[in-house]
Amino acid sequence: MDSLLFILMLIGALGVSSQWIAWRFRMPAIVVMSVMGLLAGPILGIISPQEDLGSMYSPLISIAVGIILFEGSLNLDFREIKGLGKPIFRITTLGAFLAWIIGSLAAHYIADLSWAVAFVIGGIFIVTGPTVILPLLRQAKLKPRPAAILKWEGIIVDPFGALVAVFAFEFVKFVTMDTVTFATILAFLAGSLLGAAIGAFFGYGIGWMFENGYVPEFLKSPVVLASVVMAFALSDTVMHETGLLAVTVMGMTIANMHISSIGDMRHFKENISILLISVIFIMLTASLNRETLLSIFDWHIILFILIMLFVTRPLSIFLSTINTDLQFKEKLLVGWIAPRGIVALTVSGYFAGVLLEAGFDDAEILTSLTFGLVFATVVAHGFSLGWVARRLGLSTESKPGVLIVGSSKFSVNLAKVLEDLNIPVLISDSSWSRLSHARRLGVPYEHGEILSEQTDYQIDLTPYEYMIGLTEYDSYNTLVSSTFMPAFGREHLFQLPLQVNQGDHLEDVSKHISGRLLFEEGANWSALNEKINKGFLFKKTTITQKYTYNQFLKDLDSESVLLFILRKSGNIDFFTPKSEIRPEAGDTVVSLQKPVQN
Structure with missing residues (x-):
C-alpha cells in the first residue's frame, strides 16, 4: 500500500473492531487481534507496518508502550499492598522474583538465548496480563480468595515487568561490555536514578497542579498525556531505555498522592491504553514475516513455552507460598493460571528492537517467542479456567x-x-x-x-x-x-x-x-x-x-x-x-x- 493515511486507518480499524468482536462474542481480545494482525500482515500481505511506517515505527511503539505502562502504574496504590494477605504479598514479591529467575534460566538453556536477552524476556514474562485476567475472572466466577490473588497479582506485578526488564537490560549490557569500568556502572546507576527523579518530578508536579486548581478540568487529560510523553522523551534522551522507568515512577507517584481527580484520570488513560494496545498489537503481529511466524514451531520455542506453563509458573507459586494458609487446590489453580497479555507482547516488541540495536542478534526471535507464549497461555488458561475451577471446587457456580x-x-x-x-x-x-x-x-x-x-x-x-x-x-x-x-x-x-x-x-x-x-x-x-x-x-x-x-x-x-x-x-x-x-x-x-x- 502506498497511502500512509490508509495504512494508519486500517491499523486503527482492525484494532478497534477486534476489541468489539471480542466483547460481543465474549472472547479474549488478544486472540481476535492475533488473527486480524496475522491475516492483514504475513498471511495476506495487505500491510507491513514496520516497512510502511519506516522511521516512524519505533518511536510510535516506544511512546505507546510508555503510555500503557503509565496507565498500569496508576493502579499501584501502596495502601492496597498493606491490606493484602500473606499469600498475595508473597506471590507478588518472592513469587515474581522466582518467576523471573526460573524463566530467564529457561530462556537461556531451553530457548538458547544469550544471558542478556534471557534476563530481559524473563522480566517481561512475570507480568500476568491484568487486561486479560480480569475479564476471565468475571466469566469464571471463582471463589473470593483465588479470584483476589489472581486479580491483585495482575495489578501489582504489571508495572514491574517492564521495570525489571529495563534494569536487566542495562545491567547486563554494562556487564557484557568489554570496557566495563566503575565509571560506566556509576553512569548506569546515575542515569536510572535520574530517570526515576524525572518521573517523580512530573508526577508530583501534575498532582500538585491538579489539587491546587492550576489546571482546568477540560485540560487535565491533555496535560497528563503530554506530560507522560515529555517525561518519557526527556529521560530517554538522558539515557536510552530509562523512559519506561520514568513513566512508571510518574504513575506510581500520582497514584499515591491520592488526588481527587485520579478516577477521571484512570478512566481517560484506560480508554487511551485500550486504543494504543489495539493499534500496537495489530502493528506488531502484522509486521511478523512468515519465517518468524513459522519459527514459533521450532522445538526450542515449543519446549520453552511448555516449561513456562508447567514448570516455571507452578514452581514459583508453590515455593513462594510455603508456610502460608493457601490450600493445595488453591495453589494448583493459581499455579496454572497466568495468561500473558498484550502488554507483554508490546513491551517485548519494543525491547526486541532495542536489543537488536545493541548488537544482540538473538533478540530477533523475541517477538515470535513472546507471541507463542502469549497466544498459548491466553488460549490454554482462558478456555480452561472455568473447568479447572469447577473440578477443584473453587468455582461459586453462582448467577450474575x-x-x-x-x-x-x-x-x-x-x-x-x-x-x-x-x-x-x-x-x-x-x-x-x-x-x-x-x-x-x-x-x-x-x-x-x-x-x-x-x-x-x-x-x-x-x-x-x-x-x-x-x-x-x-x-x-x-x-x-x-x-x-x-x-x-x-x-x-x-x-x-x-x-x-x-x-x-x-x-x-x-x-x-x-x-x-x-x-x-x-x-x-x-x-x-x-x-x-x-x-x-x-x-x-x-x-x-x-x-x-x-x-x-x-x-x-x-x-x-x-x-x-x-x-x-x-x-x-x-x-x-x-x-x-x-x-x-x-x-x-x-x-x-x-x-x-x-
Whole structure:
C-alpha cells in the first residue's frame, strides 16, 4: 500500500473492531487481534507496518508502550499492598522474583538465548496480563480468595515487568561490555536514578497542579498525556531505555498522592491504553514475516513455552507460598493460571528492537517467542479456567450478581429475594442506621461510601454484573451511574425513575450520564417504599407452557410492579419503562404485588 493515511486507518480499524468482536462474542481480545494482525500482515500481505511506517515505527511503539505502562502504574496504590494477605504479598514479591529467575534460566538453556536477552524476556514474562485476567475472572466466577490473588497479582506485578526488564537490560549490557569500568556502572546507576527523579518530578508536579486548581478540568487529560510523553522523551534522551522507568515512577507517584481527580484520570488513560494496545498489537503481529511466524514451531520455542506453563509458573507459586494458609487446590489453580497479555507482547516488541540495536542478534526471535507464549497461555488458561475451577471446587457456580446502592425497606427486601434465588447480592450504604434494614433480614451489606476511592479494594466487584442505584436522591443515583459506567457498562447500570414532585428535580438529566431507569414510570423511591409499608409482597412466578406470560399479566393487579425476569440461563433482565422483554417457559418473573384481601 502506498497511502500512509490508509495504512494508519486500517491499523486503527482492525484494532478497534477486534476489541468489539471480542466483547460481543465474549472472547479474549488478544486472540481476535492475533488473527486480524496475522491475516492483514504475513498471511495476506495487505500491510507491513514496520516497512510502511519506516522511521516512524519505533518511536510510535516506544511512546505507546510508555503510555500503557503509565496507565498500569496508576493502579499501584501502596495502601492496597498493606491490606493484602500473606499469600498475595508473597506471590507478588518472592513469587515474581522466582518467576523471573526460573524463566530467564529457561530462556537461556531451553530457548538458547544469550544471558542478556534471557534476563530481559524473563522480566517481561512475570507480568500476568491484568487486561486479560480480569475479564476471565468475571466469566469464571471463582471463589473470593483465588479470584483476589489472581486479580491483585495482575495489578501489582504489571508495572514491574517492564521495570525489571529495563534494569536487566542495562545491567547486563554494562556487564557484557568489554570496557566495563566503575565509571560506566556509576553512569548506569546515575542515569536510572535520574530517570526515576524525572518521573517523580512530573508526577508530583501534575498532582500538585491538579489539587491546587492550576489546571482546568477540560485540560487535565491533555496535560497528563503530554506530560507522560515529555517525561518519557526527556529521560530517554538522558539515557536510552530509562523512559519506561520514568513513566512508571510518574504513575506510581500520582497514584499515591491520592488526588481527587485520579478516577477521571484512570478512566481517560484506560480508554487511551485500550486504543494504543489495539493499534500496537495489530502493528506488531502484522509486521511478523512468515519465517518468524513459522519459527514459533521450532522445538526450542515449543519446549520453552511448555516449561513456562508447567514448570516455571507452578514452581514459583508453590515455593513462594510455603508456610502460608493457601490450600493445595488453591495453589494448583493459581499455579496454572497466568495468561500473558498484550502488554507483554508490546513491551517485548519494543525491547526486541532495542536489543537488536545493541548488537544482540538473538533478540530477533523475541517477538515470535513472546507471541507463542502469549497466544498459548491466553488460549490454554482462558478456555480452561472455568473447568479447572469447577473440578477443584473453587468455582461459586453462582448467577450474575447485583450490587445495590442504598439501603431502604424496598431495596433490602429486593436483595432478600435475589439472595433466595441464589443470586449474589450486596447492599452498599454510607449510613449505619439505614443499614439496620439489611442487618435485620440478614442480607449481605457493605458500610461505606461507594464513591470513595477506597471502594476499589474494599469491595470485590467481580461477582457483580449489575449495579442499581436505589437511594432516595436522584442526583446521587445519577452520580453513581456516571462513576461506574466504565466498570459495568450502561447496559448493566440501573437507577430508579426520577421523583418529579420532590427530591432533586432532575427530569432533564442527560441520558448519557444516568443509568437505565428501572421498572416503570412512577416507580420511584417514595412510591416503592410506600407500597412496602402498605404490605405489598414480592412474588416469584414461574412461566410455563400452560401458565403463559399473557395469562400472568391478566391476573396481575394494576397497582403491582414488574421487577425483573430470572432467565433459565441464570441471567437477569430488569423491567424498564421502555423495555419489551418477555419471559419464556421456564423463566421466573419477580413482581411487587398487592396483598390478597381476605
